[in-house]
Amino acid sequence: MMITSAANPSIRQIRVLRQRKERERSGHFFVEGVRLVGEAVALGMVETLVVAPELLTSPFGQDLVAQQAGHTRMIEVSAEVFASISQKEGPQGLAAVARQRWVNLADVRLTNAPGWVALLEPADPGNLGTILRTADAVGASGVMLLDHATDPYDPAALRASMGAIFALQVVRATFAEFAAWKRAQGIFLVGAADKAPTHYQDLVYPQPLVLLMGSERQGLSPDQQALCDQMVHLPMCGRSDSLNLAVATGVLLYELLSQSRRAVLHA
Amino acid sequence: MMITSAANPSIRQIRVLRQRKERERSGHFFVEGVRLVGEAVALGMVETLVVAPELLTSPFGQDLVAQQAGHTRMIEVSAEVFASISQKEGPQGLAAVARQRWVNLADVRLTNAPGWVALLEPADPGNLGTILRTADAVGASGVMLLDHATDPYDPAALRASMGAIFALQVVRATFAEFAAWKRAQGIFLVGAADKAPTHYQDLVYPQPLVLLMGSERQGLSPDQQALCDQMVHLPMCGRSDSLNLAVATGVLLYELLSQSRRAVLHA
Structure with a gap:
């Protein structure tokens, strides 16, 4: 089911990742753009994919989403909701919540x-x-x-x-x-x-x-x-x-x- | 006379210098901080000094203001008004409107x-x-x-x-x-x-x-x-x-x- 409200709790949870203390608490971060999300997926760092089908025109991004269906948690959002979490001009409709990775x-x-x-x-x-x-x-x-x-x-x-x-x-x-x-x-x-x-x-x-x-x-x-x-x-x-x-x-x-x-x- | 309202026309005129089109139109720019204002003064680029006496604790800045009195147009503003034009954390109480300089x-x-x-x-x-x-x-x-x-x-x-x-x-x-x-x-x-x-x-x-x-x-x-x-x-x-x-x-x-x-x- 597509999320169409920017006030949806899952969306709020993504938006708070702009704050460092929320990133520290959860060990997560927000990443957007087909190339970067693709790299995070390849590294096994992605927790949740965020897809706005209306915005996702990149064939690479569409393939990625198709491949990950059933393997990675995915939420579909409207273009407006995607814009509310995106910090990019011209958002590409693909983002992810990913796990931070630190080396000791x-x-x-x-x-x-x-x-x-x-x-x-x-x-x-x-x-x-x-x-x-x-x-x-x-x-x-x-x-x-x-x-x-x-x-x-x-x-x-x-x-x-x-x-x-x-x-x-x-x-x-x-x-x-x-x-x-x-x-x-x-x-x-x-x-x-x-x-x-x-x-x-x-x-x-x-x-x-x-x-x-x-x-x-x-x-x-x-x-x-x-x-x-x-x-x-x-x-x-x-x-x-x-x-x-x-x-x-x-x-x-x-x-x-x-x-x-x-x-x-x-x- | 000290300016105590951020809506004062002189203050508005300074604030609009954040916009490129106003900088282009006027050929002016806004600069703050005692060191940079001192350099702009030394180069003869300053049009107007903006001084917030409550904030200006730097001896160098105070000397500069004393030296320029009678030579350079000066406006005194309250700390609040200064904060409204400043883009710095911990504003130093000295700023200037200066003339841009371009070489052909x-x-x-x-x-x-x-x-x-x-x-x-x-x-x-x-x-x-x-x-x-x-x-x-x-x-x-x-x-x-x-x-x-x-x-x-x-x-x-x-x-x-x-x-x-x-x-x-x-x-x-x-x-x-x-x-x-x-x-x-x-x-x-x-x-x-x-x-x-x-x-x-x-x-x-x-x-x-x-x-x-x-x-x-x-x-x-x-x-x-x-x-x-x-x-x-x-x-x-x-x-x-x-x-x-x-x-x-x-x-x-x-x-x-x-x-x-x-x-x-x-x-």
Whole structure:
């Protein structure tokens, strides 16, 4: 039976997933668009598919719904109801409630470049999503969110990540847990700070490593820098004394990727 | 006399500057925060200072107001009225209406690396602001906005730019005007596209040059690519086949900066 009221309890339950506390409580998140929903289905993360037949014109989306019939819980909604839960212009008529997926720090296996990025209290979901997108593009294994980080399942983070969250392992831990893990595993940690003496291209990055980035406002504290085996800086020669966090992380990840490429070329 | 009503015509006139068409019509924009207002004052761009004495606790801001008394038009407002025009959490009690500043393409003088960035129809003001911030950080001269670009004086762009707009020259032109200028001046143009055969680090970037970036959605069309003397790509090895525009531009600008640094080191 098609749901035609935006006040329907199932629809309300989806709408509250815009709030972080409801996402935390349920362990769920809301995702929309045929491509992203398709990826969530392929990963076995989908709890409920939400379909608005009037809006779903994509053949890929229609096939997906047909394949999942009988396998995945599905609710049909009117175009108006879909619009009430969608945060997109031009909604595609396919969305899902999916289960969040987190990796435990203890289960992390370090791989070679570009490895892992650890973010200390990133505050802006758009930045976090953009970093996930870049980490995916360079072939990183995952992202660690330390202390009070913004939520990668926030709609703005999901949007900016372009679905990279489905390709990456994401870890949540306190900085203390991270520090204990780093020491126990003997992991090489590189941090970034604008006052660090070493130019980011003057370091030969050992493998495997973890790249540690501070928050947008605070950067890394002296204690956090002390945990790093090496600190690097990005040069700045204008009026500005800082970069956007996602841009700084992107430049460093591309340097890691470039160095591993040169190592292969010269091998 | 202090303005205590948010409905006051002067206050309304400021509030409408949130709309692009009102910014275009007036040639003005709204800027807040003691640091940014201070920069706008120093550049002679301020039309009217807006001061909320109850909120203005910064000694720098208080000095600025005292210095400008009698030189710059000033309106005093209550904390409530200030909050009605502010888009910041924790407003600082100092804002300004300032005049936009644009440079004509004909007046552009090319300088050495990292030179200029030309953006074709960037759509997201946050991306544009972030690119301005990065361009400033690497010491670029300016940014050219081609065809239907988002507004660098949009509040979201100003916020993301962290005031870089005050340090950079910004040009508006059509792609046709830009193409004619490039041909007439014999400027070396490097474009970015994910299918370009050349790895972005395999090109020795000649100086001076202009870096051309396509829009978030479309990238560069074949015609636009044909105008470029060289096309480069950023490698991607994950699930994702694209990068955030501001990240891609940042990685390329840092490559330009790095190459000019290596040229100096090896000179």
